[in-house]
Amino acid sequence: QVQLVESGGGSVQPGGSLTLSCAASGMAVNSQFMEWYRQGPGKQRDFIAQLTIGGTAIYIDDVKGRFTISRDNGKNTLYLQMTNLKPEDTAVYYCRAGYSIWGQGTQVTVTS
Numbered sequence: 572q573v574q575l576v577e578s579g580g581g582s583v584q585p586g587g588s589l590t591l592s593c594a595a596s597g598m599a600v601n602s603q604f605m606e607w608y609r610q611g612p613g614k615q616r617d618f619i620a621q622l623t624i625g626g627t628a629i630y631i632d633d634v635k636g637r638f639t640i641s642r643d644n645g646k647n648t649l650y651l652q653m654t655n656l657k658p659e660d661t662a663v664y665y666c667r668a669g670y671s672i673w674g675q676g677t678q679v680t681v682t683s
Contacts, residue, residue, distance in 0.1 A: 573597035575666050580677030587656050587681070593649040593666030593674055600642045603669040605649045607640060609662035610676075616665065620651065634660075656681045 579591040591607070593600075604623050610616040620640040621629040628640050639652040649666055656679075663676040 573668070573672050575668060575672060575674035577664065577666055577674040577677040580664060580679045582680040582682065583656055584683055585657055585681055588652070588654045589656065589679060590653070591651040591664055591666075591677060591679070593651075595647050595649070595668065598668060598672070599644070600647050600649050600668070601644050605640075605642065606667045607638075607649075607651045608665045608667060609660075609679075610665070611659075611662040614662075622649065653679070658682060 574596045576594045577591060579589060581589060583589055601624060604621055606621045607619050608616050609619055619631050619634050620638060622640045622642055630638060637653065637655045641650045658681050661679060661681050663678050665676045666674045
């Protein structure tokens with residue numbers, strides 16, 4: 572059974588940093604493209620970053636230069652390093668493997 576479990580969310584002040592983790596089981600994180608999405612309050616779930624099988628990272632403009640997507644094949648875990656966080660980054664963050672496997676989400680709140 573394939574499973575993704577996110578962790579690392581929390582509450583942080585504007586300008587702060589957090590690193591989210593997405594631990595995979597039942598599949599290898601380097602066997603499919605892996606993505607991060609987020610869903611803000613009252614909003615739809617939106618794509619923010621992708622890591623291809625070959626290791627190429629793709630970001631939306633809003634997070635480019637602030638967020639970094641990466642993976643550790645040995646730990647079979649996907650990461651999202653987030654810096655210079657803004658209140659508008661407040662959302663539930665989800666990882667996805669391929670087109671159909673989702674994690675349960677982790678809450679990130681940016682507030683002073």
